Amino acid sequence: MHAPQSELPDIAADVLARLRERSPRVHCITNSVAQAFTANMLLAAGCVPSMTVSPDEVAAFVARSGALLVNLGTFDAERRAAVDLAIEEAGDEGVPWALDPVFIDRAPARAAYARTLVERHPRALRLNRAELAALADGESDDEAAARYAVAQLTVVGVSGKVDVVTDGTRQFGIANGDALMGRVTAMGCAASALVAACLAVEEDALVATAAGLIAIGVAGEVAAARAGGPGTFAAAIIDGIYHLDRETIRMRARVT
Amino acid sequence: MHAPQSELPDIAADVLARLRERSPRVHCITNSVAQAFTANMLLAAGCVPSMTVSPDEVAAFVARSGALLVNLGTFDAERRAAVDLAIEEAGDEGVPWALDPVFIDRAPARAAYARTLVERHPRALRLNRAELAALADGESDDEAAARYAVAQLTVVGVSGKVDVVTDGTRQFGIANGDALMGRVTAMGCAASALVAACLAVEEDALVATAAGLIAIGVAGEVAAARAGGPGTFAAAIIDGIYHLDRETIRMRARVT
């Protein structure tokens, strides 16, 4: 992408419009806590979610999908088997995939496993600062993000007060969102699912990752204005994604 | 049932009233994406859901339930073992059961498995057109529905713009619902759960299936009038089932 940051909101709106036009299927290997919220977020964005983790059929589901999400939220033996088959199939079929290494800062076995997945070249890696630190072995966040981006051919999206998206060369900051997003389970998982969805309709993984994060951040701001707390916010942000339009994105997206 | 279609809304209201009076327990072997929404839908209708898939106890749960739902949404080895035990117990105890062969159009192994389940005579088979086509091996939808209905002693409910319900002899169309129902995950699964619930209190499986589909279709229309998008709609349709009364059903049900 040669566009400057000022054009990114419009480009993000284009990507979201393509989701609604093309309705890509997004296969999600995600944790059981996040499944329903993630599926509803994808449906609201115009996509078709599928969620099976059965080793008997995960490859068939991935082969015909537009993108794959691998989320480690409740990782277990069955999900690991599914992840392995799914990533292999995605590689064979040219299906782009995104990795969300949830909670790898909480258990060493999970961090070690995540490192092996990063080496298999996800097109996007979405995580928070603590998770990046767990991957990074003592580097600073920025160094780690850049190193992963360059070495792994992967775009890194780091969530925080300001999200940072980089492919090792280009970098954007996205200063959208609302504090209530941290009070709803699976919000990060749903953000990663939107990133995966955008990969299905946008070749440039940096743009796709930024578009997904802009979408959920802006929808979160719209939802916060309507919600009475985190319970009603969880429904309102899905409404927000469903109604998200170019004008709202232009008005609210804060890209640096 | 010898009643004409014009009486079906009132008969459906009777069935729903019986759910509230008798509070049948409905055991659901369903996918993890759908479990919470399905349980909440059943609770709103006055039923008691149970959801275990553990082979150690599924038979005990089914034996004392009013109806069984078998949903293939995230089928895996454990769920298949549970399904086998559950259907056998349902047969022994005379517990009626409904089958929802979710997504069998996406993976051949799943379609083959679904065919073996249809042969075990569910009282109702609820699915969409793509799923019916995957079962049907090249027949037209109507032929397939009729053939399954006749050969398997099973009522077939096919969801679509107009739902079609048939037992191979009698047939109804139900033209209720709202487009937002397609934007909430597990909506079809919840519809199938309501169908299963109605089987617990209504001998005539054609009537039970129609009652379940009328209920969710009408509740969907009521909810759409109140919702701000698919997130708030998911809550509103549960409210709609909870408050659904004879007058609303009479006013809104469109049966042909």
Place this chain on the structure above:
Amino acid sequence: MHAPQSELPDIAADVLARLRERSPRVHCITNSVAQAFTANMLLAAGCVPSMTVSPDEVAAFVARSGALLVNLGTFDAERRAAVDLAIEEAGDEGVPWALDPVFIDRAPARAAYARTLVERHPRALRLNRAELAALADGESDDEAAARYAVAQLTVVGVSGKVDVVTDGTRQFGIANGDALMGRVTAMGCAASALVAACLAVEEDALVATAAGLIAIGVAGEVAAARAGGPGTFAAAIIDGIYHLDRETIRMRARVT
């Protein structure tokens, strides 16, 4: 606790304030139906939920958590393995834990298993009357609650129109809540999660258990005043926990 019942609302408000200040992580081994709702309830109360059941990492998660919840809602081989590891780790690390023996009145194998867990001394046991009866082998509810409390060094919280909380010596009744709470799946599971959370910040398990049950009961009353049915109620009670303040607790808590 030497405080009389009249001081319990204020003490409960103190406990809830500590949850928001300290944000304890609460590890929940709970059923897949309840996971998302439970996580959202804990987040609304200011806690950090974690939910893995993988035997490879559950001990690591428990070791660094503030409290553990063991819920038997969909008990299966994997969850049982996780429970065993988790309780052992909790004992070693001094992490308090709460047990919610969901639906043990529905299957004998589950009741037998629950008895083995009670013998491992949870700090709190939260259940309903039918579940207590299944544990109790023919004793009256009050006898059973008292016996468990005394013999097992466990506080027993029995949900009902009036919740009863006892440590075998002291006893409180809590007459809060709303009928809609019985129409939302996992409401009891979420109550138990709040009890577990309170154990993380309050040494006196009787006070912690009472605080958790007061919180959800009062939030339920606030939510019922705003909800249009059980669907919107489920979101509203999470908002209610999020906003729950000392004044509302003082005004509404009915402790006897």
